[in-house]
Amino acid sequence: MKMNKxxxxxxxxxxxIISVFYVSPLFIVLLNSFKNKxxxxxxxxxxxxxxxxxxxENYKMAIxxxxxLDAVVWTLIITVGSVLVILLCTSxxxxxxxxxxxxxxxxxxxxxxxxMVVPFQMVMFTLSKTADQLKLNTPWGxxxxxxxxxxxxxxxMFSGFVKSIPIDIEEAAMIDGSTPLKxxxxxxxxxxKPTYISVGILxxxxxxxxxxxxxxxxxxxxxxxxxxxxxxxxxxxxxxxMGAIMACLVMAVIPVVIFYLASQKYIIKGVAAGAVKG
Amino acid sequence: MERSLxxxxxxxxxxxxxxFIIGFIWPFIQGIYLSFTEFRTVNNATFNGIExxxxxxxxxxxxxxxxxTAAFTVVTVVLINLLAFIVALALTQSFKGTxxxxxxxxxxxxxxxxxxxxxxxxxxxxILARFDLTxxxxxxxxxxxxxxxxxxxxxxxxxxxxxxxxxxxPGDYTEAAHIDxxxxxxxxxxxxxxxxxxxxxxxxxxxxxxxxxxxDQNLSLTAGEPMKSTEMLALNIYNTFYGRVGWQGVGQAKAxxxxxxxxxxxxxxxxxxxxxxxxx
Numbered sequence: 001m002k003m004n005k006x007x008x009x010x011x012x013x014x015x016x017i018i019s020v021f022y023v024s025p026l027f028i029v030l031l032n033s034f035k036n037k038x039x040x041x042x043x044x045x046x047x048x049x050x051x052x053x054x055x056x057e058n059y060k061m062a063i064x065x066x067x068x069l070d071a072v073v074w075t076l077i078i079t080v081g082s083v084l085v086i087l088l089c090t091s092x093x094x095x096x097x098x099x100x101x102x103x104x105x106x107x108x109x110x111x112x113x114x115x116m117v118v119p120f121q122m123v124m125f126t127l128s129k130t131a132d133q134l135k136l137n138t139p140w141g142x143x144x145x146x147x148x149x150x151x152x153x154x155x156x157m158f159s160g161f162v163k164s165i166p167i168d169i170e171e172a173a174m175i176d177g178s179t180p181l182k183x184x185x186x187x188x189x190x191x192x193k194p195t196y197i198s199v200g201i202l203x204x205x206x207x208x209x210x211x212x213x214x215x216x217x218x219x220x221x222x223x224x225x226x227x228x229x230x231x232x233x234x235x236x237x238x239x240x241x242m243g244a245i246m247a248c249l250v251m252a253v254i255p256v257v258i259f260y261l262a263s264q265k266y267i268i269k270g271v272a273a274g275a276v277k278g
Numbered sequence: 279m280e281r282s283l284x285x286x287x288x289x290x291x292x293x294x295x296x297x298f299i300i301g302f303i304w305p306f307i308q309g310i311y312l313s314f315t316e317f318r319t320v321n322n323a324t325f326n327g328i329e330x331x332x333x334x335x336x337x338x339x340x341x342x343x344x345x346x347t348a349a350f351t352v353v354t355v356v357l358i359n360l361l362a363f364i365v366a367l368a369l370t371q372s373f374k375g376t377x378x379x380x381x382x383x384x385x386x387x388x389x390x391x392x393x394x395x396x397x398x399x400x401x402x403x404x405i406l407a408r409f410d411l412t413x414x415x416x417x418x419x420x421x422x423x424x425x426x427x428x429x430x431x432x433x434x435x436x437x438x439x440x441x442x443x444x445x446x447x448p449g450d451y452t453e454a455a456h457i458d459x460x461x462x463x464x465x466x467x468x469x470x471x472x473x474x475x476x477x478x479x480x481x482x483x484x485x486x487x488x489x490x491x492x493x494d495q496n497l498s499l500t501a502g503e504p505m506k507s508t509e510m511l512a513l514n515i516y517n518t519f520y521g522r523v524g525w526q527g528v529g530q531a532k533a534x535x536x537x538x539x540x541x542x543x544x545x546x547x548x549x550x551x552x553x554x555x556x557x558x
Contacts, residue, residue, distance in 0.1 A: 148301015209390030
């Protein structure tokens with residue numbers, strides 16, 4: 001439907017104002033990250049002045065004292081490692097249980113769907129104890145835990161896609177003497193590219209931001225994720241260093257914003273696809 | 279094809295299955311079992327029937343967390359869906375900048391719950407400081423603070439789903455209604471909303487389960503203060519496990535009840551809205 005010009009300008013203006021308000025909390029945090037800590041809680045909406053401006057002191061504190069960059073590296077390793085492993089293993093798993101018909105494979109599919117609706121608190125305690133006993137309390141071990149707990153959604157989405165593609169091409173390849181492994185990597189995997197992107201984005205969003213699972217599973221003396229460091233700063237005894245928290249918040253949000261702006265098209269498609277299937 | 283594929287079971291299925299057993303199946307089964315026992319660690323559990331469940335239900339903190347969570351979920355399901363729908367409707371019109379505005383609305387969704395909590399703590403405390411108040415002194419502040427935070431986070435996500443749904447409605451439908459003389463309200467009520475039911479189903483389902491399962495934001499914004507009055511179910515379960523010695527069994531029983539509640543509500547909601555969907 002065409003709108004008339006006045007209405008169209010009004011629409012743009014209204015949303016411009018709303019958008020400015022919408023992102024303002026992020027800019028307020030950014031401003032405060034350059035102020036000294038006592039002035040942050042007293043007057044967070046004031047611009048930094050000559051007395052309150054302390055340049056990158058808060059960032060220095062966050063990095064030197066709270067080891068924020070280590071947390072960024074661990075979070076990155078855990079997220080990238082888990083997402084790659086989840087994509088590879090669950091897509092193979094989903095192809096197999098969809099193509100091989102039988103009681104076992106349908107049962108496995110149902111189990112995966114079931115696991116999607118179980119809240120984390122249900123397995124919180126037992127999962128962290130199991131991970132501890134199996135020495136999975138390292139970032140590398142956590143990859144296995146994420147593969148297990150995150151398999152449900154991924155298998156569900158991959159299976160949905162496999163069901164929609166014709167079996168003929170795969171059968172033709174197999175008759176020509178291709179092994180199942182070769183068939184999977186040369187024929188199935190390329191067709192599933194859009195699903196890989198959707199699943200990859202949904203799992204990345206989840207694992208990057210996850211707090212409780214790594215908090216309960218990881219050996220906290222050695223490894224911390226971004227969310228864990230920020231939560232620890234607040235939770236520890238003594239005075240809370242608002243300045244360092246602000247710096248950490250900014251450093252936590254910036255990579256997310258860059259990732260978002262770079263892959264926005266896929267993220268929005270991935271969300272829409274994931275939701276329709278969910 | 280199936281026969282040659284079957285021999286590859288260890289390569290295709292085993293890695294995921296092994297991780298799935300470690301990360302889900304075994305902890306789930308053990309969780310059910312432990313809810314009927316008294317334990318400090320996993321290895322010294324003694325069976326005590328349904329005592330944990332009785333203690334869980336009789337725990338006033340659990341009941342108050344349930345009431346708070348239910349009220350919070352009702353408010354956020356209504357607010358998020360209403361606002362996301364209005365924004366989606368507006369941003370599918372043809373004026374300049376709709377793509378940029380969509381980008382802006384979706385952004386908060388990608389930020390983690392812990393980070394969100396501290397961002398909003400700064401904003402709320404900054405506003406309340408002018409009246410010599412803070413966020414953590416009042417249940418009302420905590421409640422509405424959480425509501426604002428969650429709306430800010432989730433409106434963009436639901437908006438994307440509503441936009442996808444709106445774009446899937448054939449243009450002829452609204453055009454035809456327009457020619458037949460239906461006004462804006464009638465078109466909305468009799469054409470757009472019935473055809474949008476699949477999106478409404480998904481969004482209410484997601485906001486409902488998100489509301490009930492909320493943890494990170496609750497922990498970082500109020501941590502249940504004042505006096506645990508803003509503690510939601512997930513946080514209450516966490517605190518029962520890790521904050522009260524000798525209550526682990528009760529914590530696990532609460533977790534089982536919580537699981538049944540989330541699944542039950544989800545199924546109920548899907549049945550109610552699915553029956554209202556129309557075939558295109």
